[in-house]
Amino acid sequence: xxxxxxxxxxxxxxxxxxxxxxxxxxxxxxxxxxxxxxxxxxxxxxxxxxxxxxxxxxxxxxxxxxxxxxxxxxxxxxxxxxxxxxxxxxxxxxxxxxxxxxxxxxxxxxxxx
Numbered sequence: 233x234x235x236x237x238x239x240x241x242x243x244x245x246x247x248x249x250x251x252x253x254x255x256x257x258x259x260x261x262x263x264x265x266x267x268x269x270x271x272x273x274x275x276x277x278x279x280x281x282x283x284x285x286x287x288x289x290x291x292x293x294x295x296x297x298x299x300x301x302x303x304x305x306x307x308x309x310x311x312x313x314x315x316x317x318x319x320x321x322x323x324x325x326x327x328x329x330x331x332x333x334x335x336x337x338x339x340x341x342x343x344x345x
Contacts, residue, residue: 249332250332250335250336257325268314268321279307
């Protein structure tokens with residue numbers, strides 16, 4: 233597989249670079265997911281606070297039920313959209329993080345000429 237020490241050193245360097253690139257991509261992807269989760273949490277807290285204020289100001293039970301129904305529908309739609317977005321971020325994370333490793337593996341398993 234290796235003809236001399238220089239090839240072994242070159243191979244080791246390539247593998248280290250691949251792992252470093254994968255780790256960097258993985259870290260960046262996790263930061264993106266964490267930022268998205270934080271933003272969603274802030275929006276959800278603000279929406280919950282707004283609904284509680286509206287419920288406290290409701291004049292009758294029918295109005296309170298309508299406020300709660302609208303909130304439940306909006307919250308569900310927001311959750312589904314957020315879950316879709318986060319799943320896309322995780323897919324992107326996996327693809328980007330393992331791309332350098334996949335490239336290094338392809339180079340390592342290529343037939344020696």
